[in-house]
Amino acid sequence: MTKQLKQSTNIGIVGLGLIGGSLGLELQSLGHEVRGLVHRHKTAERAKSRGLAQVISTDPQILSECDLVIIALPLESLLKPTAELISALPEAAVVTDVGSVKEPVLKVWQKLHPRFVASHPMAGTAESGVESGKIGLFRNRPWVVTPDITTDESALQLVHQLAITIGCKWVSTQAERHDQAVALISHLPVLISAALIKTLGDERDPNVRNLAIDLASSGFTDTTRVGGGNPQLGTSMAASNTSSVLKALTSYRWSLEKIEESIITGHWGKLETELERTQALRKSFFKKNTKN
């Protein structure tokens, strides 16, 4: 039997954007007390009117009584935390994050707090900001943790309780492995999808470009979706997961060149075999679940 988070756990959330705000709403709906720390007064006002936490402030001192602090800041701020935030974190509290890249986070935060646990709850990325938090965002989504030998075992258990309480699937792996996997399924798709949008945008014949836009249907819509997403998020993923992203891009270019080679040389049987393989592979990827 998995233990749920105790009602008496005093929870602090730093940043009330999509992930932080959704965590605040979800935890309150389950009867928990939540304190939210935000950067600006204006954000605090909006967060209060949306009820994202019971106590909302721009003063880091509201974290002083917390047993568990979730840092839900954008990746850049997470990687360069202010001295004020660091000194406000109680030494006895468990501290975790929600960053989409784990090796650089672990490197920075391991030195900053003895009870830090590196987390990546993998939920929605299309929206952002104080207006975007919502109930149910984490239902059946993976909560990935990347502990290493220095990770405090009881801190890890508390984060496990948090993940289970809000309905996440628990996935524990190595930080490097996590970063390589998300480069393949999340960061690479953004870049190859953006390049497709760019290709149509850069088409020099306006007649061809306009006709293409008129005729574009679901296939083009699907393939360009992530490339038209949040530019800051895409950039911070590439900037903080550079080596895995470059490795994935190199592998991708090789794959595309093999396909192009079949076309240049007119090896249609080879191309068809390749497309039969990708059809079968995709089915196998989504066999375990129903997301296709």
Added chain:
Amino acid sequence: MTKQLKQSTNIGIVGLGLIGGSLGLELQSLGHEVRGLVHRHKTAERAKSRGLAQVISTDPQILSECDLVIIALPLESLLKPTAELISALPEAAVVTDVGSVKEPVLKVWQKLHPRFVASHPMAGTAESGVESGKIGLFRNRPWVVTPDITTDESALQLVHQLAITIGCKWVSTQAERHDQAVALISHLPVLISAALIKTLGDERDPNVRNLAIDLASSGFTDTTRVGGGNPQLGTSMAASNTSSVLKALTSYRWSLEKIEESIITGHWGKLETELERTQALRKSFFKKNTKN
């Protein structure tokens, strides 16, 4: 006022797969008489039990009384029609096709029939075969025609009536321009999406590959959808639209390399500007309609 197809028009459909079968069902539902020609006896039986046409046969002679013949064969068969089919087409009938590439089709068919009109009704591609035809497939979808100076004006008008009758949007353009546009929005997405599937399938570290598959969510699902589609269709598109597809691939590789360059050189501001541009471009592509 746009004229609908006369009820007295005697319509023949060659091939009763997704497009041919759907046309048969749609036209019958609008009160038209439809004759369907198929290749195999087994297919004829299935087509009859599904009611895809009033008269269904494997004998090309059923086309002898037709005023309008729609050739809804796969691209390869369309480009290499049998002598039996050609001789069964009444000289006075209007003949059109549904092929997804237009220059090669026009080249072959212009010589074969004096009243040929090159068409591409752009509707669903995920399913195929005699079981896949359905009502409503063409509603608000583009019916593209690519007439040239040799095209019979009255034949073009009859195809226009057909397109309007089944609820399509009429788009008239040049064959070359059509082929370049569909290379960008349909054929290129299939190839770049297939290459993404291949990249994950070829990942050599099984721990990374399996974790990636476990963590894959909607972004990966969307971006890989068309690359996991019908292998025969993808191959025939590349084989019959080779020069436009290779041109699109060259332009695409350049676009991706510009993005990769920003990452290799760490020009994060440049990458963010590029992703802001693709975000804005995608919005502009889909401004006119609601398909995003």
